[in-house]
Amino acid sequence: MKKLTTDGNTAAAMASYATNEIAIIYPITPSSPMAEICDEWASAGKLNIFGKPMKVVEMQSEGGAAGALHGSLLAGALTTTFTASQGLLLMIPNMYKIAGEQLPCVFNVAARSLATHALSIFGDHSDVMACRQTGFSMIASRNVQECYDLGIISMITSLNSSLPVLHFFDGFRTSHEINKISVLEDREIARLIPMDKVAEFRARALNPNMPKQMGTAQNPDVYFQNREAGEKFYRSVPQKFSEACAAYYAITGRYYAPFTYYGAKNAENIVVTMCSSTETLERVIDDFNKHSDSKAGLVIVTLYRPFATAEFIKILPNSTKIITVLDRTKEGGSAGEPLYLDVCASLREHFVNIPVLSGIYGLGGKDFTPSCAMAVLQNMINTRKNHFTVGIIDDVTHTSLPLPNYSLPNKCTQCLFYGLGSDGTVSANKNSIKIIGDNTDLNAQGYFVYDSKKSGSVTISHLRFGKEPITAPYEIDMADFLACHNARYIGKYDFLPKLKDNGTLLLNCDWTVDELEQKLPANFKRELASRNIKFYIIDAQKIANELGLRGKINTIMQSAFFKLANIIPYEDAVQAMKIAAKKSYGKAGDAVVEQNYRAIDEGGKSLVEVHIPAKWLHAENEITTEYTQEKSDFANKVMAPIAKLNGDSLPCSVFNPDGHIPTDTAKFEKRGIAPTIPCWLKENCIQ
């Protein structure tokens, strides 16, 4: 066993690469890195537990990938794939075949929203829920560690039960979150994989020396009987899964089960859900139970299919008085969302007569915050609204729960970075997490919010560090340290409320301390002063240009962060950054490495502390940076809040239900956030 700082996709890919011979791929966001990493490893000749490199084959579409995968399994090769969203939908026909023929394999899915009124590349469970009827077992991972652990357990379960497994986790939130995890040596994995079942699987392969026919057509006289003959396989899965978990626990000490209970033993208010939201709920339930007489608890669903109804009932505390089921999908016109239906049926079947509420959260990547979790708990105590949504303001059908002004007590250091797409901020932050995660006992978490404009748009990096494991799968709403890498953001994006009182603000700007008086808006100044913010500036652009780094400010800002944030001794950080720079830029020659070394040194040295003048408390001059062009209703009501990063505050009613928007609106979206602007120099022009 060893520790590693990595993301969910890489963790799942590690489990998958080790235990499979072939991957048939057609990469799709946010699952692409799994396929890409496997391809990279395969090219580099990395060995799986069978002592060979994986064979990675890219097809022409997910439909083709699923077909090739089915064929590969029939040929007796341990085969996997990685997909999401519409890609997964194209695999559905083959999934019925793979399950119907009891072929073991694991699909790894970074669960993503489906295109409906609009496309979304972000996470929810619409895609995996569209496959719940295919006959695949389904295993849900909650965090980066589980992507790895349950990736391996999925493979063991699949081989032992002779049924395929859809292993899924939240797209972006888990697939792209960086966290510190513990991984096994290949020889430890090899001991867990049931080699007798691998041999059995291979022996079942289509083989001209022992011919048999698959994929025949059956008439009404026999199809039903043959279909039902496969039922016994489903009945064995919960047991096989539990056995795999027990074997895994024996080696790792990490416990998994079809359902896991968390919370007060005498809880009356139970939430049932799966994936990353369960971690937020755990922490909010801890806090809730400290202050409430009516206690709360959580049932974490890990084995979603087969849904073991008896085991579900067993895990509910006897004290249960009400249940809320949270689904991360919306199925228009259903009697309720999928997990809710399963829970209702389980209760019905076991004659447990408790009210059950159904809630929808997190569609299209909407953050499930501690405030959302608290709203869900409070709803059980108070109004008991059913078929609710949480995390939005629904002023059309009024489904939404009111969100309390609530955030969790925090034990770790939280840092926010506002960068500009392609300025290197995200890469530098990923590097910082690895430095801290891999060089210290500290745990580290990184999550990166881009919008789909990618290059040239805002990026927000959410970094957490702390002694305890970090289980906070939601964005930071109150940072200890906040870096704004682009001075143009001031007055445009209202980020100061996300920095706590007495926190540290780092601003990259080309202003002197004296110029700040004129450049900063009055409300910004007032806030700095009234909330006792520690304020630092740096002109990273200038340093970068002087060092010949042509505007690449990331290394300088990273060094400044380490200097100010005080998470590890600055000298250690400098050394680690230099090792990383050598590794990254070694190929480009010593001169480039040396440039980066100097950038690292300068980042720490060039910080200027701004002593906030007392008069800022009453600053009055207002600088408007608002673009004053006359705008359409759509531009004012919808585009403007989105452009200000306040899209979350928009209620349902401002949207056309069919997702249409006016044309000719790009002109209203002049963000003015580029650090440099091209000018036409008349005298240089040679026509």
Added chain:
Amino acid sequence: MKKLTTDGNTAAAMASYATNEIAIIYPITPSSPMAEICDEWASAGKLNIFGKPMKVVEMQSEGGAAGALHGSLLAGALTTTFTASQGLLLMIPNMYKIAGEQLPCVFNVAARSLATHALSIFGDHSDVMACRQTGFSMIASRNVQECYDLGIISMITSLNSSLPVLHFFDGFRTSHEINKISVLEDREIARLIPMDKVAEFRARALNPNMPKQMGTAQNPDVYFQNREAGEKFYRSVPQKFSEACAAYYAITGRYYAPFTYYGAKNAENIVVTMCSSTETLERVIDDFNKHSDSKAGLVIVTLYRPFATAEFIKILPNSTKIITVLDRTKEGGSAGEPLYLDVCASLREHFVNIPVLSGIYGLGGKDFTPSCAMAVLQNMINTRKNHFTVGIIDDVTHTSLPLPNYSLPNKCTQCLFYGLGSDGTVSANKNSIKIIGDNTDLNAQGYFVYDSKKSGSVTISHLRFGKEPITAPYEIDMADFLACHNARYIGKYDFLPKLKDNGTLLLNCDWTVDELEQKLPANFKRELASRNIKFYIIDAQKIANELGLRGKINTIMQSAFFKLANIIPYEDAVQAMKIAAKKSYGKAGDAVVEQNYRAIDEGGKSLVEVHIPAKWLHAENEITTEYTQEKSDFANKVMAPIAKLNGDSLPCSVFNPDGHIPTDTAKFEKRGIAPTIPCWLKENCIQ
């Protein structure tokens, strides 16, 4: 309004053709006739209610069809498609888009099984259930009449609710059943279609003169709100559907509702299900309630999505003590099948605390017989087995209900015909039904069982005639009249048990009455004698050859049937058959028509009544027609019963769960049923 004798596919196609401008198709069994009929009508210039022929476009796959359909809807054309099974699965990604953008349209689906361990072209609900999460409304038709009625009501509902509708009915059982229905004039349909909504739909179209953007990408800040903004459309559907039903009722007197109750007012035992099985249940419940103290009732689900939970609860009698939900799909590993989950959730939500049982029936086209229906009712009274199957013998996981020896009292005339694929029996029977249906007040029903070998295999035609409407969507198990069109079937297929005592048997053979003594097996003779069967023979082959019809026996046998069955006066039948022959063969010239006229005349005249000798009661000589080659286990245990048309009796345990079968088994399937055998004539051979 007018009466018409037709099948479910044609009925649905009529509704669809009348109300749509475009059909985008990729035909797949058993939905193909809908697309083909529309194409034929379009080619012939038939007009829809908008006064134009439909435009029919065939694509390269169902994926392409769904995409083109989506585009056509966005362009403001009323567009439809027809599909089933895997074809429907390929449409899933576009279905999310069509529903998400609230585009009205109707998909007509002849519901069919999905390929799992084996492919099946026959009916169940696996395909439509794989789409229940897409956001389409779903409307279920039970019979041929409803294919037409609810086809129109689906279009009205779709336009009024601005949501797409998946209109489905049982593949083959309903899509291919011929029955007598009542249809509207186009001008009556036109009055039902909300033209203001059609105009609204067209006004919403993408149009360069009023540009708007569709299909954008949304980020986590706004996707959820916009998704939820569409919820209001779903809430309106049950009301819009009920209104459409009311308007339809006003014209036709045929009543539909989201849920319909049938049975005793004080029923304690309630079955909930949809499509054709509900008609069998209605009749069995009537019979059951005559003999049982604990009464039964049925909830027919017509509007399956949106599932109106409150309306469902309202329709349950207050006396309800137990509910059985019958699903025609199997979702391995689920907490229960889809309709069962919806019912459990409805009860939970409305605090109704009644036990609910889940049953699976009819997979891959398995007949749902009155005996199956009775087993379901008895199970509620007796053992209350849950998660059962009905219609098979499950000796693996023991899910199956025991089947009582039960059949329904019968009021109509039932006729069975054993033909040989491509001998014209099925076509002639279809013609007979039309003659009876269209020329008399009698109701008629035809259903045709082929196996997937098609040409050269057994075909069984099930014909019913009677004064009352015929609602018997299951095969005939006890016929008044049975025709065996191929003497080779005797001793091979055990059909005499399906002929009632004192019934009429017609055998086509080249034997004289005297030869029967030697040719017929002893057990066959004994049965004829002991059960007082009226026995007729005819040598249709010889007559056909003499008339120059080269082995085409169908017209001769049809005439013989009309002569014996006595359903309409024989003279009227002859006249109607001759009109039909003129219509069918007119193009081929007078000589051919004349041949057929003579065949019709000969069919009646050439019948020979066989006076069954008393000694047949004790016939002892046994003629074995059994092929005696040494056979494998598979051939003996599985192939032999299937070849004898006894596949239904095979239990689950004889099948490999993954559907594989041995190779090299065709040699065991020598059926020997060809009426003529090619011989090699040495002297004619010129090398």
